Amino acid sequence: AQSVTQLGSHVSVSEGALVLLRCNYSSSVPPYLFWYVQYPNQGLQLLLKYTSAATLVKGINDFEAEFKKSETSFHLTKPSAHMSDAAEYFCAVSDLKQGGKLIFGQGTELSVKP
Amino acid sequence: DAGVIQSPRHEVTEMGQEVTLRCKPISGHNSLFWYRQTMMRGLELLIYFNNNVPIDDSGMPEDRFSAKMPNASFSTLKIQPSEPRDSAVYFCASSPDTTSSYNEQFFGPGTRLTVL
Numbered sequence: 001a002q003s004v005t006q007l008g009s010h011v012s013v014s015e016g017a018l019v020l021l022r023c024n025y026s027s028s029v030p031p032y033l034f035w036y037v038q039y040p041n042q043g044l045q046l047l048l049k050y051t052s053a054a055t056l057v058k059g060i061n062d063f064e065a066e067f068k069k070s071e072t073s074f075h076l077t078k079p080s081a082h083m084s085d086a087a088e089y090f091c092a093v094s095d096l097k098q099g100g101k102l103i104f105g106q107g108t109e110l111s112v113k114p
Numbered sequence: 115d116a117g118v119i120q121s122p123r124h125e126v127t128e129m130g131q132e133v134t135l136r137c138k139p140i141s142g143h144n145s146l147f148w149y150r151q152t153m154m155r156g157l158e159l160l161i162y163f164n165n166n167v168p169i170d171d172s173g174m175p176e177d178r179f180s181a182k183m184p185n186a187s188f189s190t191l192k193i194q195p196s197e198p199r200d201s202a203v204y205f206c207a208s209s210p211d212t213t214s215s216y217n218e219q220f221f222g223p224g225t226r227l228t229v230l
Contacts, residue, residue, distance in 0.1 A: 042223060042224075043118075043205055043207075044219075044221040102219060107156060
């Protein structure tokens with residue numbers, strides 16, 4: 001069965017610092033991977049997705065993620081944090097065996113200090 | 115497009131009352147998902163539909179929960195009778211086609227349910 005693990009339920013960075021949110025997946029077939037962001041009192045929005053076209057995926061708001069099969073990882077990064085990046089971030093995996101359902105990680109709350 | 119529309123945005127009710135949450139998916143999407151989000155359990159998939167047909171309801175917690183999708187543009191999630199532990203934010207999401215696993219899901223703004 002597919003699963004996703006996000007390391008660290010809370011991450012705090014200073015404004016301008018590198019953002020690194022970790023995601024590891026488990027999948028018996030080539031996975032499709034997603035990062036979503038949830039701002040306070042809102043629904044989830046797609047940041048980026050990996051569908052096997054390129055291992056380095058660029059998303060909105062300068063976020064990017066790199067698919068590393070050898071490490072079964074799909075970590076999310078942003079070179080320079082902005083106050084507006086404070087939100088909860090979810091990694092998710094999908095595959096055909098589960099009819100396209102998304103399996104979400106537990107979420108990582110990102111705080112940005114001025 | 116207006117995106118996924120959910121109503122009401124907030125619902126406060128008393129234990130034992132019936133609660134109906136509504137969702138209008140994005141036009142042209144043929145897959146619809148209902149999720150529940152709580153601090154304790156995170157984001158849980160309750161049920162999803164493909165072409166108006168329920169495909170997997172294994173996440174529905176109890177018989178008190180039921181969901182319908184009478185047509186491609188409308189779905190309801192009903193809780194009867196409601197209990198305080200049902201308090202959560204309920205999200206509806208739609209997707210163009212779950213047979214294509216690379217299709218992302220588009221989420222509505224959620225309904226915050228409080229059962230007193």
